[in-house]
Amino acid sequence: xxxxxxxxxxxxxxxxxxxxxxxxxxxxxxxxxxxxxxxxxxxxxxxxxxxxxxxxxxxxxxxxxxxxxxxxxxxxxxxxxxxxxxxxxxxxxxxxxxxxxxxxxxxxxxxxxxxxxxxxxxxxxxxxxxxxxxxxxxxxxxxxxxxxxxxxxxxxxxxxxxxxxxxxxxxxxxxxxxxxxxxxxxxxxxxxxxxxxxxxxxxxxxxxxxxxxxxxxxxxxxxxxxxxxxxxxxxxxxxxxxxxxxxxxxxxxxxxxxxxxxxxxxxxxxxxxxxxxxxxxxxxxxxxxxxxxxxxxxxxxxxxxxxxxxx
Ligand code: BDR
Ligand code: CA
Numbered sequence: 001x002x003x004x005x006x007x008x009x010x011x012x013x014x015x016x017x018x019x020x021x022x023x024x025x026x027x028x029x030x031x032x033x034x035x036x037x038x039x040x041x042x043x044x045x046x047x048x049x050x051x052x053x054x055x056x057x058x059x060x061x062x063x064x065x066x067x068x069x070x071x072x073x074x075x076x077x078x079x080x081x082x083x084x085x086x087x088x089x090x091x092x093x094x095x096x097x098x099x100x101x102x103x104x105x106x107x108x109x110x111x112x113x114x115x116x117x118x119x120x121x122x123x124x125x126x127x128x129x130x131x132x133x134x135x136x137x138x139x140x141x142x143x144x145x146x147x148x149x150x151x152x153x154x155x156x157x158x159x160x161x162x163x164x165x166x167x168x169x170x171x172x173x174x175x176x177x178x179x180x181x182x183x184x185x186x187x188x189x190x191x192x193x194x195x196x197x198x199x200x201x202x203x204x205x206x207x208x209x210x211x212x213x214x215x216x217x218x219x220x221x222x223x224x225x226x227x228x229x230x231x232x233x234x235x236x237x238x239x240x241x242x243x244x245x246x247x248x249x250x251x252x253x254x255x256x257x258x259x260x261x262x263x264x265x266x267x268x269x270x271x272x273x274x275x276x277x278x279x280x281x282x283x284x285x286x287x288x289x290x291x292x293x294x295x296x297x298x299x300x301x302x303x304x305x306x307x308x309x310x311x
Contacts, residue, residue, distance in 0.1 A: 004031040005122055005250055008113060010068070010106065011242070012040025012127030013050040015083075015090045015225045019201075019297075020126055020242035021051065022218055025060045027300045029250045032060065033121070034113055036106035038068040040127035040172055041080045042088035047127075050088050052097035057217055061099065068106020069130035072173035080168050085228060092224035107134035114145040119186075121145075122249045126152040126242035128169050133176035136183060143185040152245035153177060154192035154262070154274035156284060166272025167193050170264060174272045178264035181274070181282060188282050190262065191245045192274065195255060195288040199244050200237035201297075206230055209303050218301050240297065247293055248285070254296075256287030 007030050011017040024032045035055065037048040048067045055063050071077050085091050102109060110131065114121050123146050125132055132149075136142055143149075153169035154177075160166040170177045181190070206226050212219035229235045248255050261280025265273040276284060298304040 005029060006031045006033050006117065006120055007249060008034050008036065008110060008121060008123045009246070010036045010038065010110070010123065010125040010127060010131050011051055012038055012047045013054060014041040014047065014088055014127070014242070015229070015238070016240060016242040017041070017126055018050065018054045018089060018221060018225050019240060020246045021054050022058060022221060022301055023243045023246045023297060025055070025058045026218065027250060032063050034064045034066060034102070034109055036066045036068045036109055036131055038106060038127055038131045039070050039077055040169065041084040042086065043077070043079070044068065044070045046088050048101060049096065052099060053094040054221065056097045056099070057094050057221055059217070064102040066102040066104060066106045066109035069134060072128060072130055073133055073175045075173070075175070078172050090225050090228040092227070094224070106131040107138060110135040111139040111142060114142055115139070118145050119147055122148045122150065124150045124245050124249050126169070126245050128172035129153070129176040129180045130173045133179045136179065143183050146186060148187040148189065148249065149185045150189045150191060150245050150249045151180070152191050152196065152242050154190055156192055156194050156274055156276060157286070158194050158197065160272070161193060163272065165270040167274070170274055171272030174264055174266045178266055181262040181264055184281065189248055189252070189255070189257065190282055190284045191248050191255070192285065195285045196241035196244050197239055198288050198290045199240045199293050201226065201240055202237050203230055205298060205303055206238070216302070219303055222301065222303065243297055244288065244293060247296060251296065254289050254293050255285040257283040257285050260284055
């Protein structure tokens with residue numbers, strides 16, 4: 001019996017967030033204990049409704065969802081509806097969830113859960129870092145209460161995806177990102193565009209998911225949330241940014257990392273840029289075994305004909 005890694009996932013669901021939720025729900029290596037939501041790809045009411053709908057669709061109706069930050073720490077919201085659509089899920093039609101959100105808000109839930117199991121939990125943040133920055137302000141001991149923090153964000157040696165310099169999750173709340181990425185966590189791994197843009201869902205896997213029929217809810221989720229990207233935008237593949245962050249928490253050997261300090265630029269034309277800036281302990285990913293990751297992803301979601309997850 002393998003020990004399962006207890007995870008909290010902080011999301012702004014979002015197409016690839018939905019795929020990250022599916023990976024976390026299905027992998028035997030993870031125990032998804034809670035999901036926190038926040039504004040990012042779209043507003044927090046929408047990301048929360050999407051998160052509940054995705055979890056329910058996957059049968060994970062017992063995973064509590066805690067609504068979090070409705071806006072960045074100190075700036076006007078910036079969303080990514082231009083990619084994820086105004087509904088955040090690329091036009092996918094999932095039944096609305098009938099259950100409610102948890103009693104405490106996202107940052108409070110992170111503090112409560114980490115305090116109850118000191119040194120055990122891994123927090124994976126795949127949206128802007130607002131919830132975590134608030135949680136750090138509320139509980140300064142949080143960095144050592146967590147076993148590991150994995151962040152999907154940043155662009156170190158590649159161009160950004162919002163501006164030539166900035167990746168979306170960092171650009172959406174650079175103040176929160178600067179705070180989080182300069183905090184000394186027990187272990188902090190940053191999974192940026194340098195590696196996530198090496199990992200994409202090929203059209204062939206999406207087509208296969210679409211042909212698996214209605215009896216396979218996970219395949220249907222993949223088929224629905226990626227449809228707009230493949231059909232209307234004509235993309236050849238869809239980046240698996242957020243699923244890679246989940247996989248990195250469970251199988252760290254997927255990544256090559258370099259330990260460094262990280263600077264986040266908060267103003268000017270390079271606002272939202274991330275830079276390695278000298279000696280430090282942030283594990284910034286610069287390489288990924290993309291083939292192994294895609295195999296793990298497709299097997300865990302049973303998209304490859306295999307029914308057994310490998311993570
Ligand atoms: C990140 O930005 C969001 O749009 C995606 O969900 C992902 O978390 C990629 O830059
Ligand atoms: Ca996201």
